[in-house]
Amino acid sequence: MRWRVVLELAGADGARQVHEVGASERSPAGHTAATLGLGLEEGKAILAAVQRHLVGAQVDQHCRNRRRCDRCGEQRPLKDLRPRRLVSLFGVVAVRAPRFGPCRCGIACRRSLTPVAEIMPGRCTPEYERVVAAMGAALPYRRALALLGEFFPPGGAPAVETTRQRTLRVGARLERAALAPSQPPAAAPEAGAIALGIDAGHIRSVRSHRVRSFEAIVAQVGGAEGKAAVFGGVPAEADRQQQLRGVLRTLGATPSTPVTILSDGAEGPRALGEAACVGPTSHVLDWFHLAMRIQHAAQAAKGWPAHTPGEREEGARLAEAVERIRWRLWHGRVRRALDLVGETLARIDAMTEAAPVAASKVAALLRGLETYVSAQADLIIDYARARRIGEPISTAATEGTVQWLLHRRMGANQQMRWSPRGAHLMLKVRTAVANGTLAADHVAAERWARRPFRPAA
Numbered sequence: 001m002r003w004r005v006v007l008e009l010a011g012a013d014g015a016r017q018v019h020e021v022g023a024s025e026r027s028p029a030g031h032t033a034a035t036l037g038l039g040l041e042e043g044k045a046i047l048a049a050v051q052r053h054l055v056g057a058q059v060d061q062h063c064r065n066r067r068r069c070d071r072c073g074e075q076r077p078l079k080d081l082r083p084r085r086l087v088s089l090f091g092v093v094a095v096r097a098p099r100f101g102p103c104r105c106g107i108a109c110r111r112s113l114t115p116v117a118e119i120m121p122g123r124c125t126p127e128y129e130r131v132v133a134a135m136g137a138a139l140p141y142r143r144a145l146a147l148l149g150e151f152f153p154p155g156g157a158p159a160v161e162t163t164r165q166r167t168l169r170v171g172a173r174l175e176r177a178a179l180a181p182s183q184p185p186a187a188a189p190e191a192g193a194i195a196l197g198i199d200a201g202h203i204r205s206v207r208s209h210r211v212r213s214f215e216a217i218v219a220q221v222g223g224a225e226g227k228a229a230v231f232g233g234v235p236a237e238a239d240r241q242q243q244l245r246g247v248l249r250t251l252g253a254t255p256s257t258p259v260t261i262l263s264d265g266a267e268g269p270r271a272l273g274e275a276a277c278v279g280p281t282s283h284v285l286d287w288f289h290l291a292m293r294i295q296h297a298a299q300a301a302k303g304w305p306a307h308t309p310g311e312r313e314e315g316a317r318l319a320e321a322v323e324r325i326r327w328r329l330w331h332g333r334v335r336r337a338l339d340l341v342g343e344t345l346a347r348i349d350a351m352t353e354a355a356p357v358a359a360s361k362v363a364a365l366l367r368g369l370e371t372y373v374s375a376q377a378d379l380i381i382d383y384a385r386a387r388r389i390g391e392p393i394s395t396a397a398t399e400g401t402v403q404w405l406l407h408r409r410m411g412a413n414q415q416m417r418w419s420p421r422g423a424h425l426m427l428k429v430r431t432a433v434a435n436g437t438l439a440a441d442h443v444a445a446e447r448w449a450r451r452p453f454r455p456a457a
C-alpha cells in the first residue's frame with residue numbers, strides 16, 4: 001500500500017498551493033504491529049512539513065500585505081532579504097524576511113519595515129515558549145529537551161542554555177505581571193476565613209555566591225471554598241510580602257478576613273505571613289511538624305530490644321507513653337504532655353544500662369520534642385477540637401508543596417546550583433504550573449515581554 005499526505009493552502013485571492021507533506025509505502029504482504037499506522041518519525045516529519053509550508057505561506061501573505069503602501073497603494077521597494085528562524089513545537093522554520101524601504105510617495109511611513117518581525121517578535125511561538133518553560137520548570141533542562149525531542153520534530157533544538165534563559169524569562173515576566181499596579185483587584189468573592197501555610201526550604205547556591213545555600217519561602221493559601229493557591233519566592237529577591245498579599249487577595253482576603261497562619265514555628269516564615277496579611281491573624285503550630293517529631297519518637301520506641309519478656313514489656317510501655325504524649329498534644333494539653341515526656345525520660349534514664357543504644361536514641365528524640373513543644377507552646381492549640389469544627393490544623397499539603405516546588409527540581413539532592421535570582425524566577429514558573437495557571441498567566445504577561453522588535457506603524 002502506498003499513501004501520501006497533501007497539504008492544500010488556499011489564499012484569500014483564491015490562489016491555491018498544494019504540497020506533499022508525507023508519503024510512504026507499506027509492504028502489501030504481511031502487515032505487522034510495527035508497520036500499522038504512523039510511526040513517531042513519520043509523524044514528526046509530517047508535522048514539520050505542514051508547519052514549514054504553513055508558516056512560509058503565512059509569512060509570504062503578511063509580507064505582501066505589508067509591502068503595499070497604505071497611502072498610495074504602491075509597492076514599497078525591497079531593501080534586502082535576511083534569513084530568520086522561527087522556533088516552534090513542530091520544528092524550526094527558516095524564512096526569508098524582507099526589509100522594505102519607505103514608499104516613494106513618502107507620506108505614509110518614512111521608515112523601513114520588516115514585516116516578519118511583527119509576527120515573529122520572540123523568534124519562537126508563544127506556545128513553544130510556554131511549553132519549554134513548563135517542561136524546564138518540571139525537569140532538568142537537559143532532560144526536558146530530550147523529552148521534547150522525543151515527541152516533537154527536531155531541527156535546531158535549542159541549547160540547554162537557551163532553554164534556561166527562556167524559562168527564567170517567562171518567570172521574570174510572570175513576576176512583573178503579578179506586580180503590575182494596573183492589575184485589577186481580583187473578582188474573588190470575600191472569603192470567610194483563610195488558612196495560610198508557610199514554610200521555608202533551602203536551595204543550593206552557585207559557587208560564586210557567598211553562602212552555600214539560601215532560603216526560599218513557599219506558602220499555600222487555602223480559602224473557605226476549597227480554593228487554594230501556592231506561592232513561592234526567594235526572600236532576598238522580591239518584595240515577597242506584597243506578592244503574597246496579591247495571592248491572598250485573589251482568594252478573596254479583605255481587611256476583615258481572619259487568617260490562620262500555620263507554620264513550624266520558625267520566625268522567618270511566621271513574620272512574612274504576618275506582614276502579608278491585612279486582616280486579623282492567628283498563629284498555629286502546624287500539626288504536621290509536631291506529629292512528625294512524635295512519630296520519630298514512636299518509631300524509636302518500636303525499636304526497643306525485644307529479646308526477653310522484660311524487654312518486650314518495657315518497649316510496650318514506652319510505646320504507650322509516646323501514644324499518650326501524642327494524644328495530649330493533639331488535644332492541646334501542653335503542660336500535661338511535657339509532664340509525661342519528663343516522666344518517660346526519667347524512666348528511660350533508669351533503663352540506660354539495660355538497653356544503652358535504644359535508650360539514648362529514644363531519649364534524644366523525646367528531649368528534642370520537649371524543647372520544641374516548650375518553645376512553641378503558645379502556638380499549640382486543641383487540634384482535635386479545631387479539626388472537629390473545620391478549622392485548619394496542618395499544612396501537610398504545604399509540606400508536599402515545598403517538596404514539589406523546591407526539592408524535586410531545586411533541592412540539595414539535585415545537581416543544579418542556583419543563584420537567588422534564578423531560583424526566584426524558577427519558582428514563579430513552578431508555582432504557576434502548580435496552580436494550573438501557567439497558560440493564562442503567560443498570555444496575561446505577554447505585554448511584559450521585552451521583544452527585540454516593535455511592530456512598525
Ligand SMILES: [Zn+2]
Nearest residue numbers: 069072103105
Ligand atoms: Zn505610498
